[in-house]
Amino acid sequence: MSSQQVPPSLRNLLADVLEMSADEIMPQTNTDTVENWDSFRHLQVVLAIEGEYNVQLDPQRIPELTSVALLQAELEKKGIAL
């Protein structure tokens, strides 16, 4: 899988928050593979996504969205055009 499979807007946003290059953001990128993706960073990921796509994520779902693919799927499920 490659970074091209992640929609550009989400890819760029995650690159900012996780302080990585956009090319490194792959669907399988997750909290275990990115060293600084801890719980605070995860909160920043969520806030950035909510601000960017004008959406609210369910606090109970938030801790489960631990990879790029899961975040993307959650947004798509909510009908967000990525």
Next chain:
Amino acid sequence: MPTDSGQTDCRQRIKDAAAAGQAQAALDLIRQLSTDSAKPADMMFCAKTIADLGPLLEQQASIRRLKTYIVRSVTLEPVLPSLRVEAALARYLLDIKLGGFGSYIEELLDAAGAITKFQPDLLVVALDLEEIAGGLADLCATGAGEGVAQEIGECAARMEGLLRAFRSTNSARIVFHGLVVPDQSSLGDVGDANLPHSLPNAVAELNRRIARACHDIADCAFFDADHLAARFGRARWRDRRMFLASRLPVASQFFQSYAKALVRAFLPLFRAPRKVLCTDLDNTLWGGILGEDGPDGIATGNTYPGNCYLEYQRYLKQLSARGILLAIVSKNNRADVEEAFARRSADLALKLDDFVATKISWDEKSTALRELSEKLSLGLDSFVFVDDNPVECAAIQQHLPEVAVLSAPVDEPWRTVELLAQQPYFDVIAVTHDDAGRLQEYKAQAQRAELANTAASREDFLASLGIVCALQSALEAPLARAVQLLAKTNQFNLTTRRHSAAEVEGFAKANGGQAVVIRVRDRFGDAGVVGLALAQTTGETCRIDSLLLSCRVIGRGVETAMLAAIASQARRDGAARLLGEFIPTKKNSPCATYYSDHGFTLASAPEGASEGSVFYELNLTDSLPLMPVWIHTEGNTSHELSASPTLSS
């Protein structure tokens, strides 16, 4: 979308500027991006860029690093990028360390703990209601007040005790984060408003108590977070979902406003306010063009649109009441302006007399500002310029970048006051008695200049001024004023060390220590407290740590009086020599020859001295520096000078 592509473009330019090492340009672009977009991802991008540019920003944009420790009981991590960005835009590079959740008591009280090790310049205390007064909500349930007043008193006293205990071992500046008044309680809006001990009333009272305590603690500012929340709407300020799930105290849409206000709260602890407001006249101080509309045609007074301008004039008048100097800088005919002020005096809140200077001519405004700066002995970085003409504003920005420029919105005159109030130019946490008398003092300066032209010799002139210097310990004078002088004096300041109030107190109380303030008055006016010296005698040497004087008293022998006072006290403390230090800066060349002018010779640097310092010494065993004959002295320090047995020159 056009806005998004604008952002992408701006981000690319930030990247390019950063890659080229143009720190100031990158910062200007970051300012632009943060004005257009406050999206969390953009702020994180900006914060990262600022962090990467750190050392370059320090070199190129004279940005100062500020070690900031935050004790907290809430989740502030997501706010930090915005905080870093807003601080950088105010020229501070924050080096932040966050305390643990709920461990604030140990952190504040442990003098050998994490805070002391970190050696912060700034301490932020950000606790929520749960932590400060967890029992209050239940006590307020009936609104009847059983125990509420007592609980408020105890909680405020506990916070004050914590802050004072911290202050006794640490001199970091403190910002205490006030509580946001809860938007609702089980009493409902009507009960909340009418019952004196409702939760909103109780929390507001608690805030007031803590603010008062902060006011009494040196270098401690209260950050009124509730005021800010109310401005944007308390109901939206906190996202309850995110607060309950993650203890996030502020909704993410307000991160930037919150960060900006928090930065504004700490600025006056580190930086002196600006001192002069230069205003244009036509379409700024009044509506219309005087030269075209005539004195009766310009808009000012009680009816719209004149009242927009009247409001602005009143705002300026209020600034003037606390010592901000007002000046007119206008392209007009002087006679027309004088006629307008005379004919429309009933419709104007300001008289010509309220202005310390009037630059009314057809010259370039940048020239006028330069002349004003010289005449008042005030740096251009203490000037604010307000003008409706974008061309004039741009010209000042380009030629005099130190001047803060505010563009008055000519089509929306009702917004001028609001725009001015949004800027931190004149923010202070204390107003001293000396501030209020400043206009008269600067006017007196102009009169002195006239007398100087007529007096025969320098000494005759100085004697004719009738100068009286009162020398006091900094503890006897208002300490706030001494600290204010340390913070804002740039030109006649030998070492430019920005000590805090606690550090000044340290000098005053130490064995062999001196913290001397000087008050000066003459026949034209009372300049108030204008100088401060800090010195410490150890063994045979009295080392002068700091010596500074307001520029408006220089050249009248006051600088010599200061030295005479320190020398005589040093002698009494057993010192045989004075050791003076000069640290050159961009601005303090006026005092470069201070020590050599007073008979000091070059000395070797003591151990541990910083590299840029030049040291001078003076032997005190043969003679002492003398008080100038034309100066009369008052106060303890000076009397004993004449009684000193070693005085024999």
